[in-house]
Amino acid sequence: xxxNRSLLAPTAFLLTTLLxxxxxxxxxxxxxxxxxxxxVQLPDFTAxxxxxxxxxxxxxxxxxxxxxxxxxLPGAExxxxxxxxFIGPGMPPLPRGGGVSxxxxxxxxxxxxxxxxxxxxxxxxxxxVRFSDRREMEARIVGSDPLSDIxxxxxxxxxxNPVRIGDARSLRPGQWVVAIGSPFGFDYSVTAGVVSGIxxxxxDPGQQYVPFIQTDVAINRGNSGGPLLNVRGEVVxxxxxxxxxxxxxxxxSFAIPIDVAMNTARQLRETGEVRRGVLGVQIAEVSRxxxxxxxxxxxxxxxxxxxxxxxxxxxxGIRPGDVILAFNGREIMNASxxxxxxxxxxxxxxxxxxxxxxxxxxxxxxxLDALDGAAVAAARPSAPAATANPLGLVxxxxxxxxxxxxxxxxxxxxxxxxxxxxxxxxxxxNPGDVVLAVNGTEVGxxxxxxxxxxxVESGQTLRLLVRNATSTGFVELPMP
Numbered sequence: 001x002x003x004n005r006s007l008l009a010p011t012a013f014l015l016t017t018l019l020x021x022x023x024x025x026x027x028x029x030x031x032x033x034x035x036x037x038x039x040v041q042l043p044d045f046t047a048x049x050x051x052x053x054x055x056x057x058x059x060x061x062x063x064x065x066x067x068x069x070x071x072x073l074p075g076a077e078x079x080x081x082x083x084x085x086f087i088g089p090g091m092p093p094l095p096r097g098g099g100v101s102x103x104x105x106x107x108x109x110x111x112x113x114x115x116x117x118x119x120x121x122x123x124x125x126x127x128x129v130r131f132s133d134r135r136e137m138e139a140r141i142v143g144s145d146p147l148s149d150i151x152x153x154x155x156x157x158x159x160x161n162p163v164r165i166g167d168a169r170s171l172r173p174g175q176w177v178v179a180i181g182s183p184f185g186f187d188y189s190v191t192a193g194v195v196s197g198i199x200x201x202x203x204d205p206g207q208q209y210v211p212f213i214q215t216d217v218a219i220n221r222g223n224s225g226g227p228l229l230n231v232r233g234e235v236v237x238x239x240x241x242x243x244x245x246x247x248x249x250x251x252x253s254f255a256i257p258i259d260v261a262m263n264t265a266r267q268l269r270e271t272g273e274v275r276r277g278v279l280g281v282q283i284a285e286v287s288r289x290x291x292x293x294x295x296x297x298x299x300x301x302x303x304x305x306x307x308x309x310x311x312x313x314x315x316x317g318i319r320p321g322d323v324i325l326a327f328n329g330r331e332i333m334n335a336s337x338x339x340x341x342x343x344x345x346x347x348x349x350x351x352x353x354x355x356x357x358x359x360x361x362x363x364x365x366x367x368l369d370a371l372d373g374a375a376v377a378a379a380r381p382s383a384p385a386a387t388a389n390p391l392g393l394v395x396x397x398x399x400x401x402x403x404x405x406x407x408x409x410x411x412x413x414x415x416x417x418x419x420x421x422x423x424x425x426x427x428x429x430n431p432g433d434v435v436l437a438v439n440g441t442e443v444g445x446x447x448x449x450x451x452x453x454x455x456v457e458s459g460q461t462l463r464l465l466v467r468n469a470t471s472t473g474f475v476e477l478p479m480p
Contacts, residue, residue: 306473
């Protein structure tokens with residue numbers, strides 16, 4: 001037994017020594033190993049929310065008179081049901097028989113100017129704003145602009161906390177953004193996400209002058225008019241719309257860039273209205289096939305379908321068939337990029353338009369006209385166009401009065417005497433229109449017109465260059 005104890009004693013001593021040394025060994029190993037950084041560093045928006053919340057207001061707009069709903073807005077027939085604007089906690093976007101709608105806004109000046117959406121306060125008889133400290137004030141509607149969906153309110157107060165304005169043009173997909181609003185009446189709710197895309201075109205045909213910011217920030221009824229913030233707490237957008245087939249948020253939200261909103265607000269404060277420049281063209285996307293025909297290396301720009309007679313574009317020498325590649329030095333990737341750039345400038349402004357024509361790029365200087373209701377309608381993409389004789393088009397020589405009125409030369413064009421098919425009429429062709437060319441071939445007599453039509457085979461694209469009292473432009477469709 002003694003020998004056994006003598007053998008166990010060194011073992012016990014060694015084990016005791018190792019156990020005593022374990023903390024020191026662990027500390028040495030920890031010191032030797034490099035510190036491991038967190039794999040993902042998520043932002044903490046606490047300080048941002050504390051800073052901005054005093055500048056955000058809840059808006060309650062009430063009306064005694066019947067208010068229009070979304071289906072009765074101009075152009076609503078072209079607006080899919082899946083595309084929605086949210087103004088309040090109730091299901092109907094705008095109560096028909098009067099009622100109360102709610103939204104969000106934010107303070108832009110210490111003396112009481114507030115920004116929100118036009119559709120939040122449209123038709124309201126009384127507007128109440130509530131601050132985070134529970135103060136309530138009645139607001140006056142300074143002005144409202146449906147084309148940008150921006151409204152300006154004014155409360156009689158001093159020493160308010162205005163938001164800091166950021167730069168929406170610096171936004172990039174993937175950047176963090178935060179929204180503060182009152183969805184379903186839950187005041188000062190905070191949601192966060194990332195920018196999903198920029199320069200998005202609205203599906204509302206009346207809002208082609210807004211290059212929307214797309215995000216995945218949760219936006220619901222009552223968020224409309226609230227601020228979209230970058231991580232520095234600066235407002236970069238005004239939350240306005242969502243894309244949904246359920247009536248609730250499904251991951252696609254849209255905000256008005258703050259530069260567009262502030263430009264609109266400035267004009268509303270100064271003059272009570274918003275004036276926009278207009279070129280006077282009808283545009284379309286450049287397809288891959290069309291890019292190949294025109295000698296463009298890629299399908300970019302805005303294809304000029306037609307030019308309004310006497311418009312800014314007409315005076316500057318822009319022609320049907322041109323592709324607008326840049327406006328004032330800013331590249332036009334898609335046709336929808338052009339209207340917002342033009343609309344940001346005031347009527348009378350001079351701008352440089354870079355066009356692709358005949359395989360070459362050239363710069364033209366335009367002096368913009370003022371946008372009005374007729375110009376908005378004319379600037380929308382033209383309807384699909386009609387074909388030729390298989391569709392019942394009958395041509396005749398151009399009479400002297402029409403030739404003089406439209407500024408036509410001798411033997412230039414043929415007059416449409418009859419439109420004998422529904423498809424041709426739906427395309428917008430009317431008796432009295434003058435066809436100048438068929439698929440690039442100039443026509444000056446009814447016989448030349450028929451010959452040119454005969455060269456277009458079934459299934460090919462027929463392209464007519466048409467002039468009438470308001471414009472000169474292309475009409476296209478497949479030959480039946």
